[in-house]
Amino acid sequence: MTTFYQLLFSGFALGCVYALVALGFTVIYRSSQVINFAQGSLLALGAYMVSWFAIDKSLPFGLAVLAAIGVCVLVGVVFQRLVLRWVAGQPVFVIVMITIGLSIVIDASVSAKFGANPRLLGDPWSSSAVHPGGVTLIWAKIWTIVTVFGVLLGFFLFDRYSRYGLAMRATAADEEAAMAVGVPTRRVFALAWGVAGAVATVGGFFLATFPNQLDPSISAVALLAFPAIILGGLDSPAGAVVGGVTIGLVEELTKGYQPAHASWLGTNFYVIAPYVVMILVLMVKPYGLFGRAPVERI
Amino acid sequence: MSATPVLETDGLTLFFNSVAAFSDVSLSVDEGEIFAVIGPNGAGKTSLFNVISRVYRPARGTIRYLGADLLRLRRAQIAGAGIARTFQNLGLFGNLSVLENVLIGRHHLMRSGTLRGGLYLGFAQLEERSHRAAAMEALEFVGIAGVAHRPVHILPYGIQKRVELARALAMQPRLLLLDEPVAGMSTAERGEITTLIRRMHERGYSIVLVEHDMGMVMQVAQRVLVLDFGRVIALGTPGEVQRDPRVIKAYLGAQLEEEAAV
Ligand SMILES: Nc1ncnc2c1ncn2[C@@H]1O[C@H](COP(=O)(O)OP(=O)(O)OP(=O)(O)O)[C@@H](O)[C@H]1O
Ligand SMILES: [Mg+2]
Numbered sequence: 001m002t003t004f005y006q007l008l009f010s011g012f013a014l015g016c017v018y019a020l021v022a023l024g025f026t027v028i029y030r031s032s033q034v035i036n037f038a039q040g041s042l043l044a045l046g047a048y049m050v051s052w053f054a055i056d057k058s059l060p061f062g063l064a065v066l067a068a069i070g071v072c073v074l075v076g077v078v079f080q081r082l083v084l085r086w087v088a089g090q091p092v093f094v095i096v097m098i099t100i101g102l103s104i105v106i107d108a109s110v111s112a113k114f115g116a117n118p119r120l121l122g123d124p125w126s127s128s129a130v131h132p133g134g135v136t137l138i139w140a141k142i143w144t145i146v147t148v149f150g151v152l153l154g155f156f157l158f159d160r161y162s163r164y165g166l167a168m169r170a171t172a173a174d175e176e177a178a179m180a181v182g183v184p185t186r187r188v189f190a191l192a193w194g195v196a197g198a199v200a201t202v203g204g205f206f207l208a209t210f211p212n213q214l215d216p217s218i219s220a221v222a223l224l225a226f227p228a229i230i231l232g233g234l235d236s237p238a239g240a241v242v243g244g245v246t247i248g249l250v251e252e253l254t255k256g257y258q259p260a261h262a263s264w265l266g267t268n269f270y271v272i273a274p275y276v277v278m279i280l281v282l283m284v285k286p287y288g289l290f291g292r293a294p295v296e297r298i
Numbered sequence: 299m300s301a302t303p304v305l306e307t308d309g310l311t312l313f314f315n316s317v318a319a320f321s322d323v324s325l326s327v328d329e330g331e332i333f334a335v336i337g338p339n340g341a342g343k344t345s346l347f348n349v350i351s352r353v354y355r356p357a358r359g360t361i362r363y364l365g366a367d368l369l370r371l372r373r374a375q376i377a378g379a380g381i382a383r384t385f386q387n388l389g390l391f392g393n394l395s396v397l398e399n400v401l402i403g404r405h406h407l408m409r410s411g412t413l414r415g416g417l418y419l420g421f422a423q424l425e426e427r428s429h430r431a432a433a434m435e436a437l438e439f440v441g442i443a444g445v446a447h448r449p450v451h452i453l454p455y456g457i458q459k460r461v462e463l464a465r466a467l468a469m470q471p472r473l474l475l476l477d478e479p480v481a482g483m484s485t486a487e488r489g490e491i492t493t494l495i496r497r498m499h500e501r502g503y504s505i506v507l508v509e510h511d512m513g514m515v516m517q518v519a520q521r522v523l524v525l526d527f528g529r530v531i532a533l534g535t536p537g538e539v540q541r542d543p544r545v546i547k548a549y550l551g552a553q554l555e556e557e558a559a560v
Binding site: 170178184 | 373377378391394399401402469
């Protein structure tokens with residue numbers, strides 16, 4: 001039973017990170033029907049910025065995180081205002097290619113500055129842990145869960161009750177009508193990119209905490225969050241969270257139990273398991289658990 | 299009348315790929331007037347609204363709003379300037395509630411910035427309350443306050459049309475552009491909307507009304523402009539326009555074509 005709780009804990013913590021990454025995708029997709037292929041790179045940039053501010057600039061860790069969030073929000077907003085703004089109305093394919101371009105630029109800049117070797121994150125937790133009832137709870141993961149909950153709560157309150165949250169949801173539903181009723185849609189799109197940058201940073205540095213490390217491969221986590229967003233439904237922030245947590249749990253539980261109980265599935269099956277779950281869900285609900293089928297207008 | 303017209307266009311012309319949607323449209327809407335624009339399908343009525351809301355750029359001509367050049371404004375500034383519109387095919391936010399749909403029309407009136415509005419504290423909260431009250435009042439005016447918290451996409455078409463009217467009113471406009479507000483409605487509903495538009499007139503709004511329901515137009519409008527294939531063929535009081543041989547011919551022509559098509 002201890003093993004089960006252990007796996008539940010680590011799976012939940014991992015799922016929280018996936019939820020944030022998935023939320024980043026969802027916010028952009030909802031506003032412009034574009035899958036942002038730069039989300040993983042933004043996340044890597046965020047994590048490296050935390051490390052840079054905390055270690056090279058010796059800022060206290062909390063401040064380093066805030067400064068890194070600032071950098072990523074800025075990158076997102078500037079990219080939207082300087083680049084995407086001019087291709088508004090182009091086919092989605094074009095915009096997707098441009099996000100791939102951004103991803104290449106960020107990845108190249110990060111490697112040029114920090115190299116390919118693992119780097120210290122500069123977090124205050126390293127491998128410290130508490131052990132209630134024989135279960136090892138790593139502090140970094142406890143903080144992951146607590147912080148991600150805080151961020152998600154903040155996002156949902158903003159989305160649901162604030163003036164700009166309402167403007168974001170309206171713009172997502174019908175951009176033309178939103179403009180006609182006076183919503184500054186350009187600002188709304190910039191805001192979506194800002195939110196994507198902020199959640200990417202928080203997800204990124206938690207992903208680089210013990211037992212993981214910070215190296216350029218961290219940007220690949222975006223691919224792991226993919227089953228989460230498909231599972232939840234591309235345009236649903238709530239779905240992103242449920243999808244993310246589910247995928248995290250599936251991955252850790254498979255990693256823990258499958259080698260002993262279903263070894264015939266081969267080694268590293270936990271890498272594939274999330275995709276298996278994704279395909280099974282899509283067979284039953286093609287638009288994801290929370291996604292809405294497109295409404296045809298007559 | 300010597301007062302500045304609310305809306306004035308002169309020689310307004312719009313092309314879609316070298317085909318004119320309308321040409322040389324000159325009109326002037328007085329303060330507090332209900333000004334109807336009628337004409338057969340494809341005459342260019344909705345396109346005219348789209349030019350006034352800055353969705354399309356006219357090839358020629360001028361638009362003055364309260365005496366100032368409207369073409370200097372961007373599309374997102376039109377609402378703030380005091381022009382609200384409703385859409386022929388509905389422009390609602392389907393998964394938002396009725397109240398939210400109306401509240402969003404007040405975005406341009408809200409003061410607290412992204413951050414304060416985002417944090418939803420103190421001042422922002424007070425402000426929020428007054429905007430909610432105004433949105434509810436608009437819903438009451440159009441008679442659907444009871445469904446304020448329902449998602450808009452589950453409601454019947456006639457109710458959705460009213461949500462659009464409420465949203466336009468909540469925007470605190472001076473000029474309303476209504477594109478076929480009774481299209482697809484039952485006779486009883488038409489009567490109710492006609493009454494509503496009369497009450498809006500009493501409240502002093504200036505209204506440009508596009509409508510195919512002649513009975514309604516003749517009841518509420520002070521003046522009527524008739525478009526046919528993008529050209530103005532008549533302008534006058536409802537009585538004058540009804541007797542105009544060119545108008546009769548345009549409508550009869552459209553009717554004959556329809557019969558031939560059957
Ligand atoms: N975006 C567009 N691109 C090309 N042509 C257009 C566009 N919008 C409208 N048109 C054309 O312009 C003409 C006028 O259309 P418009 O929608 O303004 O007519 P309308 O008077 O509103 O008709 P209805 O009574 O059917 O609503 C039509 O021939 C239409 O096909
Ligand atoms: Mg029309």
